[in-house]
Every structure is written in C-alpha cells, then in structure tokens.
Amino acid sequence: MDVSSLPRVVVVGGGFAGLWATRALARDRVRITLVDRSNHHLFQPLLYQVATAGLSAPDIAAPLRHILRGQRNVEVRLADVEAVDAAAGCIRLDDGTDLAYDYLLLAAGSTHAYFGNDQWAAHAPGLKTLDDALGIRRRVLLAFERAEAESDPAKRAAWLDFAIIGGGPTGVELAGTLAEIARHTLRDEFRNIDPASARVRLIEAGPRVLASFPDALSERARRQLERLGVEVLTGTPVTAIDASGYRLGDRFMPSRTVLWAAGVAASPLARSLGVPLDRAGRVPVESDLGVPGQPRIFVAGDLAAVTRPDGQPVPGVAPAAKQMGRHVAQAIRARIGGHAAPAFGYRDWGNLATIGRMAAVVHFGRIKLSGVLAWWFWLLVHILFLIGFRNRVVVMFNWTWAYWSYQRAARIIFGKGGSGGT
Amino acid sequence: MDVSSLPRVVVVGGGFAGLWATRALARDRVRITLVDRSNHHLFQPLLYQVATAGLSAPDIAAPLRHILRGQRNVEVRLADVEAVDAAAGCIRLDDGTDLAYDYLLLAAGSTHAYFGNDQWAAHAPGLKTLDDALGIRRRVLLAFERAEAESDPAKRAAWLDFAIIGGGPTGVELAGTLAEIARHTLRDEFRNIDPASARVRLIEAGPRVLASFPDALSERARRQLERLGVEVLTGTPVTAIDASGYRLGDRFMPSRTVLWAAGVAASPLARSLGVPLDRAGRVPVESDLGVPGQPRIFVAGDLAAVTRPDGQPVPGVAPAAKQMGRHVAQAIRARIGGHAAPAFGYRDWGNLATIGRMAAVVHFGRIKLSGVLAWWFWLLVHILFLIGFRNRVVVMFNWTWAYWSYQRAARIIFGKGGSGGT
Numbered sequence: 001m002d003v004s005s006l007p008r009v010v011v012v013g014g015g016f017a018g019l020w021a022t023r024a025l026a027r028d029r030v031r032i033t034l035v036d037r038s039n040h041h042l043f044q045p046l047l048y049q050v051a052t053a054g055l056s057a058p059d060i061a062a063p064l065r066h067i068l069r070g071q072r073n074v075e076v077r078l079a080d081v082e083a084v085d086a087a088a089g090c091i092r093l094d095d096g097t098d099l100a101y102d103y104l105l106l107a108a109g110s111t112h113a114y115f116g117n118d119q120w121a122a123h124a125p126g127l128k129t130l131d132d133a134l135g136i137r138r139r140v141l142l143a144f145e146r147a148e149a150e151s152d153p154a155k156r157a158a159w160l161d162f163a164i165i166g167g168g169p170t171g172v173e174l175a176g177t178l179a180e181i182a183r184h185t186l187r188d189e190f191r192n193i194d195p196a197s198a199r200v201r202l203i204e205a206g207p208r209v210l211a212s213f214p215d216a217l218s219e220r221a222r223r224q225l226e227r228l229g230v231e232v233l234t235g236t237p238v239t240a241i242d243a244s245g246y247r248l249g250d251r252f253m254p255s256r257t258v259l260w261a262a263g264v265a266a267s268p269l270a271r272s273l274g275v276p277l278d279r280a281g282r283v284p285v286e287s288d289l290g291v292p293g294q295p296r297i298f299v300a301g302d303l304a305a306v307t308r309p310d311g312q313p314v315p316g317v318a319p320a321a322k323q324m325g326r327h328v329a330q331a332i333r334a335r336i337g338g339h340a341a342p343a344f345g346y347r348d349w350g351n352l353a354t355i356g357r358m359a360a361v362v363h364f365g366r367i368k369l370s371g372v373l374a375w376w377f378w379l380l381v382h383i384l385f386l387i388g389f390r391n392r393v394v395v396m397f398n399w400t401w402a403y404w405s406y407q408r409a410a411r412i413i414f415g416k417g418g419s420g421g422t
Numbered sequence: 423m424d425v426s427s428l429p430r431v432v433v434v435g436g437g438f439a440g441l442w443a444t445r446a447l448a449r450d451r452v453r454i455t456l457v458d459r460s461n462h463h464l465f466q467p468l469l470y471q472v473a474t475a476g477l478s479a480p481d482i483a484a485p486l487r488h489i490l491r492g493q494r495n496v497e498v499r500l501a502d503v504e505a506v507d508a509a510a511g512c513i514r515l516d517d518g519t520d521l522a523y524d525y526l527l528l529a530a531g532s533t534h535a536y537f538g539n540d541q542w543a544a545h546a547p548g549l550k551t552l553d554d555a556l557g558i559r560r561r562v563l564l565a566f567e568r569a570e571a572e573s574d575p576a577k578r579a580a581w582l583d584f585a586i587i588g589g590g591p592t593g594v595e596l597a598g599t600l601a602e603i604a605r606h607t608l609r610d611e612f613r614n615i616d617p618a619s620a621r622v623r624l625i626e627a628g629p630r631v632l633a634s635f636p637d638a639l640s641e642r643a644r645r646q647l648e649r650l651g652v653e654v655l656t657g658t659p660v661t662a663i664d665a666s667g668y669r670l671g672d673r674f675m676p677s678r679t680v681l682w683a684a685g686v687a688a689s690p691l692a693r694s695l696g697v698p699l700d701r702a703g704r705v706p707v708e709s710d711l712g713v714p715g716q717p718r719i720f721v722a723g724d725l726a727a728v729t730r731p732d733g734q735p736v737p738g739v740a741p742a743a744k745q746m747g748r749h750v751a752q753a754i755r756a757r758i759g760g761h762a763a764p765a766f767g768y769r770d771w772g773n774l775a776t777i778g779r780m781a782a783v784v785h786f787g788r789i790k791l792s793g794v795l796a797w798w799f800w801l802l803v804h805i806l807f808l809i810g811f812r813n814r815v816v817v818m819f820n821w822t823w824a825y826w827s828y829q830r831a832a833r834i835i836f837g838k839g840g841s842g843g844t
Binding site for chain 1: 487497
C-alpha cells in the first residue's frame with residue numbers, strides 16, 4: 001500500500017491532549033504530523049517548581065521527537081500555527097507553508113488572560129511555558145538582590161513584597177513556595193535584609209481559594225497557607241497594576257513583584273475555526289469532541305468546552321486532556337472506518353492541589369484529605385505521571401534533597417548576566 | 423572591636439580566583455565584599471556540557487550567597503563593575519554607587535576575542551557564561567529542526583553543517599560532543615533528514631589541536647576526534663564569517679552554525695587600572711600578584727599575566743586560578759600585618775582535556791594518557807571538583823544515564839517559545 005494514500009492526521013499541540021491522541025494512533029494506518037511551537041512536551045503541573053527554582057527546566061520537559069522516535073507514522077514539526085483554513089482543509093504555519101489534513105485535532109491549549117487589562121501583562125507575568133517560569137524565577141531572585149542593595153526602607157519593603165493574583169491551584173502553589181523560600185531557603189544568605197520579613201500575599205477576587213474544591217478543603221487550604229506565612233485575601237479584586245505596585249479598591253500596595261495566576265483564555269487559534277466560542281474563547285464541541293459543522297475537525301484539552309451529562313463542565317486538568325486526546329484518536333479511527341464516533345465520557349479521578357511543604361488538599365469521591373497525607377499523595381501521583389524514567393529519578397532526587405536541606409537546586413539567574421532589569 | 427574599623431577587602435569576580443581568595447580569608451579580621459555580575463559561581467570546565475544539552479544549567483552552578491552563607495565576614499553584591507578608581511581607592515558599580523576598598527582583588531576573568539573582527543560575534547557565538555551555553559544549545563537544536571523542515575538540498579546541507587573555530591580544549595569538547603549528538607543522540611528522531619549525515623568541522627589556524635599538550639597527545643586527540651566523526655582542519659585560518667557560512671582562504675563554506683572557541687581576551691576592566699597590559703589585555707603582575715605601583719590592588723585568574731621562573735606563562739585553567747586566589751588572600755594578610763607578601767609559586771597539576779565518549783588526553787609530569795583511561799580520569803576529576811554535594815550526585819546520574827542511553831538530558835529549546843530566529 002502506498003503510504004502517501006493514507007489519511008493525513010494533523011495534531012496541533014504537543015501537550016497532554018495532542019500527545020495522548022498521537023500515541024493512541026500508533027498502530028493505525030494514518031500519517032500523523034504533530035505541530036508544536038516548542039520542541040518539548042511540558043509536564044505543566046510542576047511548572048511552578050521551575051518558577052520557584054526547585055527544579056531545572058529540563059527536569060519537567062521531554063523532547064517531542066524523542067518521545068515519539070519509535071512511532072514511525074508520526075512526523076514532528078516545530079512551528080507556530082497561524083490559522084486553520086477549514087474550507088481548504090489545511091493549516092497555515094508561520095514559515096509560510098500550508099499543511100493539508102484529512103483530520104485535524106486542535107489541542108493548542110490556553111494562555112494568560114488579563115480580562116481586558118493587557119497593560120498588566122508587563123508587570124504581572126503569568127505562568128504557562130518554561131520561558132514564563134524562568135522569567136518569574138529571575139524576577140523573584142532579583143527582588144531579594146535589589147532589596148539587599150537598597151538603603152531606603154520604603155523601597156526595600158516594596159522589593160520584599162510579593163503578590164500573587166488568583167487563588168486557584170497555580171496561585172496557591174506559588175504563594176506557598178515563595179513563603180518557604182523567604183522563610184527557609186534564603187536564611188543566613190543576606191547581610192542587610194532578613195528574607196523572612198518578606199510579605200507574600202495571595203489575592204483572590206472570589207470568596208475562597210481553590211474554588212473547584214469543596215468549601216471545607218478551601219478553608220483548610222487557607223489555614224495551611226497562613227501557617228506557611230502567606231497572607232490570604234479573598235473577596236478582594238485587584239483594580240490596577242503597574243511597575244510600582246497594585247491597587248485593591250482604594251488602597252495602593254507598593255510591590256515590585258506581582259505574579260498573575262488569575263485567568264486563562266483559550267488559544268486565539270480557535271477563532272479561525274469560524275464557529276461560535278464560549279466566553280473564555282473555547283470551542284463548544286459536540287458529544288464526540290468534533291467541531292459543529294466541521295466533520296474533519298476535533299478539539300481537545302483546554303481549548304475544548306465540554307459539558308458533562310450533569311451539566312458540570314469538564315475541568316481544564318491534565319487527566320481530562322489525556323482522556324479527550326485518546327477519545328479523539330478513537331473518533332478519527334471510527335470516521336475513517338465509516339462509523340459514527342462514540343460520545344466522550346469524562347472519568348473524574350479527583351482533584352488535588354499542593355500548597356507547600358507537607359501541605360496539600362485532595363478530593364476524590366467522598367474522600368477529602370488535607371495536610372501531610374494529602375501532600376504525600378500529591379507527590380506520589382506527580383512523580384508517577386512524569387514522562388520518562390530519567391526525569392522521575394532526577395525530580396525525586398531534587399525533591400528529597402530540597403526537603404531535607406530546605407535548599408532549592410535551581411537558584412540560578414539567567415539573562416543579561418544576571419544583573420539586568422527586573 | 424568595632425567592625426567598621428576592619429580593613430575592607432573588595433573582590434571583583436566570583437570565579438575560581440575570587441571565590442577561593444574569599445574563602446581563604448574566612449578567619450581573618452576583614453570585611454569582604456564579593457561583587458559579581460551573576461548570582462552564581464560557575465563550574466566553567468563543564469560549560470560545554472550545558473551548551474550541548476548534556477547537563478542543565480543549574481547542575482554546574484551554585485549561588486554565591488549560598489556557598490558563602492556561613493562566612494560572616496563576607497557580603498555578596500550582585501552588580502556590574504564599571505571601573506576601578508585606584509587614586510580614590512574605590513570601584514564604581516553599574517547602579518551608580520562607589521565601593522571603597524583598602525585592598526582590591528580584581529579577578530574579573532576573560533571574555534571572547536574576535537581579534538578585530540567584532541562583526542563575527544553575531545554569527546559565531548563563544549562560550550563563557552551560562553547564557554552563552556543556552557544560546558549555543560538553542561542554535562544547535564534548532565539547526566536540526568530547520569534542516570528537517572527544509573526541502574532545498576543545498577540549504578538543508580548548510581543547516582547540517584557545524585563548524586567550530588579554534589582547536590583548544592573548548593573547541594575539541596564541542597566538536598566531539600556535537601559529532602556524538604548527530605550520530606547517536608538524534609538517531610530515529612527525524613523523518614526527512616539523517617542527523618548522522620551532519621558535518622562537524624573543527625578548524626584551527628595553528629599547526630595542531632590542543633597546542634598546550636605535547637605533540638604526541640595532540641596527534642592522538644586528532645585521531646580520536648576523527649574516529650568520532652569530526653573533520654579536523656589544522657593550519658587553516660578562518661578569513662570571514664557571516665550568517666550564511668564562513669571562508670577558509672578562497673573557499674566559502676556554507677554553514678548555519680558556526681561556534682567560536684578561538685580566542686579570549688581579558689576583561690576590559692583591566693584598562694581602568696592605568697598600567698600597561700599585555701597583548702591579550704591581561705595585567706602583568708609582580709611576583710606577589712600585586713599590580714605594579716598599586717600596593718593595594720591584586721589581580722588573579724585569567725586577568726593576570728604571570729610568568730613562571732622558567733619563563734613559561736601560568737596557564738588560564740581552574741587550578742591556576744584557585745592557587746592565585748589563595749595566594750592573594752595570603753598576600754593581603756601579610757600586608758595588613760605589615761609584612762612583605764611572599765612570591766606566588768604555581769604548582770602544575772597537569773593538563774587534561776576531554777574529546778568525547780571514552781576519549782580524552784591527560785598529561786602530567788612524564789605521564790601521557792589518552793583514550794578510555796584518560797577519559798575515566800577526566801570524569802573522576804571533574805566530578806570531584808564540582809562544587810556542592812547535590813551537583814555532584816545529579817551530574818553523575820545524568821552522565822551515567824547519558825552514557826548508557828546515548829541520550830542528553832537537557833535537549834530543551836528556550837526563548838521565543840522555541841520557534842524564533844536562530
């Protein structure tokens with residue numbers, strides 16, 4: 001059989017949805033092209049560890065080519081996708097070439113959203129990519145350096161003020177870890193400042209942190225954060241952010257380090273599909289994850305708006321993305337065989353979030369855990385699911401080391417020789 | 423005793439010379455300020471491993487503050503030094519402040535030198551800092567990506583052409599490792615190119631590679647390189663470099679990846695001392711490593727031009743820098759006590775260079791080794807001297823893993839989401 005007559009499957013995005021779909025098609029008679037703008041699959045649940053200098057960037061990333069080297073029906077392409085041309089059946093890449101498809105999976109994920117305040121982006125970076133993580137690491141480490149060199153007490157206090165906007169899992173992780181860095185990691189290292197005097201605030205507009213968890217676990221997460229030294233402000237919308245601080249209602253808070261964990265929006269690529277999107281820019285898909293009116297196009301992962309039979313949305317978490325990816329592989333297989341694709345059913349494995357050293361919350365079914373036990377559970381799950389044996393071993397070693405020494409392995413400032421701007 | 427009356431020692435540079443001098447003064451009644459433009463001490467002998475994706479940047483770097491946290495007579499300052507004002511007895515920092523000293527150690531190291539061809543810098547990056555290493559890693563990995571996406575055979579060949587200019591230890595290490603990446607690491611990962619067809623050339627203007635070694639070892643190094651798949655060109659000066667390739671005499675060689683390992687020059691900071699410098703911009707120091715006519719200023723490491731009693735120069739290697747650093751600590755102690763400083767004596771521990779997998783050369787005293795035995799020796803020495811227990815363990819693990827799997831742990835492209843320019 002001539003290979004060039006096989007159906008062409010194009011997968012956009014090498015995250016959990018795209019990669020799992022690609023792998024699930026390993027034994028199918030198709031030609032797959034996986035397109036990603038970066039050369040690696042990223043284990044996003046641990047990205048905050050790179051931002052807070054606990055892990056090196058390569059510890060949580062694996063080259064897509066390497067993961068897929070043995071799967072001969074896949075070609076990996078490093079490129080940015082500029083648009084989908086559904087009428088012509090192709091996607092347009094940033095190097096000007098068009099890539100034709102018989103079946104397309106759009107799994108391009110999400111990006112930060114500043115809800116109409118795009119000018120905040122420069123002052124309050126978000127955390128989605130490895131480059132974001134290294135930028136945040138740089139900002140945080142340099143803030144302590146600037147404080148050490150600053151003689152004016154008010155300016156020094158602003159350098160020692162850290163604000164995390166958004167009380168979801170990422171915000172909670174960042175706040176808990178920053179408090180640990182200030183109180184433990186940097187102990188004894190400075191001569192003019194006491195890093196433990198740094199202020200770490202977690203600011204949430206809604207009534208509670210970790211809103212996707214039951215009330216009781218939110219409350220326990222809050223108490224655990226406070227025990228780690230984080231000030232938790234709920235019901236407190238941020239009304240302005242600039243280089244010198246942020247505003248909560250009438251109060252201006254001087255701060256040189258504001259991090260954004262408050263909102264995500266779907267990849268703008270969804271707009272080129274020409275179908276109605278939901279408020280977050282996601283594609284409301286049909287029961288088989290197909291795009292309405294586009295029998296050859298599927299959407300999975302954070303870009304897909306999927307509703308469960310009970311009316312609840314499928315959450316934007318890694319296990320959901322993997323399940324959707326595998327389902328799309330099955331749907332494409334069905335279509336190629338001339339069958340109707342089955343409906344997607346989400347299997348909820350529960351919800352877990354880490355807060356800091358020995359602190360986490362876990363919710364699955366009727367089980368609600370918090371504290372030490374939840375933390376061990378979280379650790380186990382995250383190491384188990386890391387891609388690649390090497391990464392698992394290195395991450396486990398780094399964490400054991402970090403745990404006993406309170407040290408963080410990756411406290412290295414890159415860029416401009418470490419002395420550039422903030 | 424009032425601390426503020428203690429002699430002020432300012433050390434510029436946290437490399438081997440500066441850091442070893444600082445540590446040697448741990449029990450002295452002095453106030454030390456260590457100034458560096460980056461926040462970490464870098465284990466430079468393994469920098470090529472970061473450039474070639476074998477190690478993560480944090481594996482070979484440790485925060486200066488952390489190394490020195492227990493030494494209470496030291497303050498670490500993250501800043502660029504702009505000038506030395508010997509008349510006023512102070513140095514000028516890039517944040518506009520002046521730092522006064524009673525004794526100054528200038529150990530600012532060296533930078534790339536393009537011998538009057540500064541326009542080559544953009545096309546042929548050198549390797550001195552972690553940022554340099556990550557930039558080279560990015561270039562090399564992207565070159566294979568571009569080749570995979572390129573359909574024009576001539577353009578594709580230029581993407582698969584790697585030239586390393588300079589046959590010293592850094593050039594040899596880079597060439598040997600690039601050949602291994604092309605032949606082994608990337609095997610099976612591409613669909614349109616054969617990475618093993620990549621051309622790796624090591625180009626040296628002088629008559630042989632590793633000129634600081636005896637003739638016989640140079641010759642063995644050359645043969646080992648050729649066995650790894652490197653083309654070695656000696657007696658071949660490069661006469662031009664641009665974005666599309668380089669020129670050797672009349673021949674233009676199309677190449678998209680040219681790396682510079684041909685020359686270093688001393689830090690330009692030396693010029694502000696107002697004393698005559700040698701051709702490489704280094705400071706010819708007196709026998710005690712003091713600057714002629716400047717009894718309060720010492721120079722150590724790559725910035726110092728030191729001649730041994732037999733007329734041979736002290737080489738620019740890590741053991742020499744450490745010895746000089748320790749000597750300057752002793753000299754400062756002597757001056758404070760009103761004594762004359764002793765003369766510096768260099769203890770030559772030998773010379774070693776790695777070439778690639780199981781290939782290295784070692785020379786000390788009458789012993790000349792090459793091949794597997796030299797490689798094991800090189801490995802042992804480099805792991806032993808890595809700063810910090812954690813780094814040693816992680817590096818050992820990464821190398822063992824890399825050795826058995828032919829994989830390289832850090833093949834992650836950063837910057838512009840991995841899809842930007844080259």
